[in-house]
Amino acid sequence: MGELGCIVLAAGESKRFKSKLPKPLHCLCGRPLIDHVLQTVSELDCYRTAVVVGVGREQMVAHLEGHEVQTAVQAEQLGTGHAVMCAQPLFENFDGPILVTCADVPLIRPQTLQALVDEHQRRNACATVLTAVFDDPTGYGRIVRDDDGLVTSIIEHRDATEEVLAIQEINSGIYIFDTQPLFKTLAEIGPDNDQGEYYLTDIISRFVAAGQPVAALAAQAPQEIIGINDRAQLAEAEAIARHRIRRRLMSEGVTLMDPASTFIDADVHIGRDTVVWPGSFILGKTTIAEDCTIGGHAVIEDCEIAEGTQIRHCSVVRNSTIGRGVTIGAGAFIGSNTTIIAPITIGQGAYVAAGSTINRDVPADALAIGRDRQENKEGYARRLRK
Ligand code: UD1
Ligand code: CA
Numbered sequence: 001m002g003e004l005g006c007i008v009l010a011a012g013e014s015k016r017f018k019s020k021l022p023k024p025l026h027c028l029c030g031r032p033l034i035d036h037v038l039q040t041v042s043e044l045d046c047y048r049t050a051v052v053v054g055v056g057r058e059q060m061v062a063h064l065e066g067h068e069v070q071t072a073v074q075a076e077q078l079g080t081g082h083a084v085m086c087a088q089p090l091f092e093n094f095d096g097p098i099l100v101t102c103a104d105v106p107l108i109r110p111q112t113l114q115a116l117v118d119e120h121q122r123r124n125a126c127a128t129v130l131t132a133v134f135d136d137p138t139g140y141g142r143i144v145r146d147d148d149g150l151v152t153s154i155i156e157h158r159d160a161t162e163e164v165l166a167i168q169e170i171n172s173g174i175y176i177f178d179t180q181p182l183f184k185t186l187a188e189i190g191p192d193n194d195q196g197e198y199y200l201t202d203i204i205s206r207f208v209a210a211g212q213p214v215a216a217l218a219a220q221a222p223q224e225i226i227g228i229n230d231r232a233q234l235a236e237a238e239a240i241a242r243h244r245i246r247r248r249l250m251s252e253g254v255t256l257m258d259p260a261s262t263f264i265d266a267d268v269h270i271g272r273d274t275v276v277w278p279g280s281f282i283l284g285k286t287t288i289a290e291d292c293t294i295g296g297h298a299v300i301e302d303c304e305i306a307e308g309t310q311i312r313h314c315s316v317v318r319n320s321t322i323g324r325g326v327t328i329g330a331g332a333f334i335g336s337n338t339t340i341i342a343p344i345t346i347g348q349g350a351y352v353a354a355g356s357t358i359n360r361d362v363p364a365d366a367l368a369i370g371r372d373r374q375e376n377k378e379g380y381a382r383r384l385r386k
Contacts, residue, residue, distance in 0.1 A: 011054025079197025
């Protein structure tokens with residue numbers, strides 16, 4: 001099979017989320033939802049990844065700078081089918097299969113996407129849908145199959161009859177389509193449903209009616225296709241993602257004394273034989289080397305911490321680089337952009353002023369300032385402007 005194209009839908013209005021910030025920019029384990037999806041997709045090595053943006057377009061475009069993606073604009077939110085159509089110009093000269101996925105399904109793993117690609121090829125399908133069986137399928141589109149078990153359509157929750165609502169197999173919102181039939185058929189669908197939108201899901205029954213083969217793959221771990229429409233689902237996904245992070249770190253040789261009370265963000269790296277005591281938060285883009293001791297109840301955010309460092313009980317450390325063998329006492333406050341040159345001890349309750357470079361021990365309860373004193377030259381800026 002040739003290369004794979006990819007379209008990520010991220011233009012929607014997110015009514016149920018009730019936020020001022022576009023939903024794809026909300027964080028899950030310290031990383032925006034859209035970045036989770038893009039990180040996963042990047043492992044498939046796509047020919048091109050297009051992100052469809054609409055609501056909060058400026059913020060989305062600004063965020064996506066520096067990502068290896070192209071953006072397509074959906075000016076009006078007319079539905080998922082319409083959103084895919086907006087990306088068509090970016091696939092003008094492309095004829096391979098296209099992965100369509102959503103910014104609000106962040107837990108999907110690369111191996112599951114790869115399995116979907118493989119299934120699409122193996123079944124020689126025009127469309128292959130990733131599905132899952134949920135105990136509570138409320139809100140999701142239902143997978144309707146015929147007596148032979150073949151998929152015949154996807155029906156949205158709000159358009160479903162009682163009989164269809166009883167179906168527990170749901171649509172993940174993740175599919176592989178052959179490019180030509182995808183765009184040809186999208187141009188034919190209409191907004192004939194409860195929301196008056198152009199549904200991508202309508203493609204399925206149209207393919208089936210035209211005799212174009214549709215396949216489905218059920219995800220092995222249904223958890224990974226949770227869609228985040230509201231804050232409760234965000235919390236549910238957060239719990240799953242945090243659990244995964246802790247399991248991975250432990251499997252890599254990090255000791256977590258009480259995993260359940262330990263919060264570690266997605267972009268944190270921790271070296272072997274580091275021990276994290278209960279109640280600690282390790283956040284943002286933090287790297288902790290081997291053989292460190294962290295906490296309990298420490299908060300560490302955007303830090304680089306060298307080998308053998310001890311961060312004591314209740315320390316709050318932000319935006320700091322901490323050298324080898326540093327010890328930071330309980331209740332000590334390290335101002336932002338502080339550099340601490342090891343070996344050094346910062347006593348209990350000590351304060352270190354922001355922007356300091358510290359190369360001597362700081363006694364308990366002292367305030368250390370290690371930078372030049374500021375000078376204000378009155379009226380100087382005005383003179384410069386003249
Ligand atoms: C969608 C599926 C549903 C599936 C569920 C899985 C449709 C019609 N329904 O429902 O079958 O079970 O996902 O999570 O596709 N979007 C746009 N432009 C739009 C509308 C949506 O880009 O005009 C984007 C959203 O930003 C989101 C994605 O498409 O990332 C899905 O839209 P959403 O409104 O969340 O669809 P669901 O109701 O969850
Ligand atoms: Ca959704």
